[in-house]
Amino acid sequence: MVQYYWNPNLQQPNFQNPNFQQPTQQQQVPMPPSAATPSGRPVLPIGETSYIENILRLNIGQPGTFxxxxxxxxxxTLNARNITGWVEEAGRDHVIVHEAKTGRQYLFPMIxxxxxxxxDQVNYFPQTMHTRQD
Structure with missing residues (x-):
């Protein structure tokens, strides 16, 4: 069984082919420097793809219903939840929503x-139109 959630104390099974040899040289992938606005909120890198968690991250603090x-x-009655409030944080697999009415915070998996x-208007990535070269 493969665990869906990461657990640092759990040893993951080794699914590698025993005849496969790992390359001896590891390549370093350059990482862009992390940037932040004066408010401390992260700035998404240029060319960031429009995944839902990135769109939610662009709209942190915007009031809405989730x-x-x-x-x-x-x-x-237990299979749906509608929260009126705002996004506090959004990660790859989770979102933290603050409920305005009660002040409670909820951590929901994105699934x-x-x-x-x-x-209000949704903040979204700048869209550029590419003209087709014939």
């Missing part, structure tokens, strides 16, 4: 995220 559904719950309705 819809989540859980297919494995028993009971019709349960359905969609978001923002009260």
């Amino acid at each position: 819809h989540f559904s859980f297919s494995n719950t028993v009971g019709e 349960y995220f359905d969609y978001a309705e923002f009260d």
Whole structure:
């Protein structure tokens, strides 16, 4: 069984072919310097792809309603959750949503995220049109 969530104390099984030899030289991949705005919020690198977590990250603090559904719950009233508030943080596989009415914070795995309705205009990546060269 392969674990979905990372656990530092769990040894992952070795699925490598015993006849396969690892390359002896490791190549260093250059990483761009991390940048942040004066507010401390991370700036996404140029050419960042428009994954949902990146779009949510661009809209941190924007008021809206966030819809989540859980297919494995028993009971019709427990299989959906709609939070009115704002995104505090968004990662690759999770989002932290602050509920305005109660002040509670929720940590949801992104697999349960359905969609978001923002009260204001959604911040999105700058779009450039490429003209076709014939």
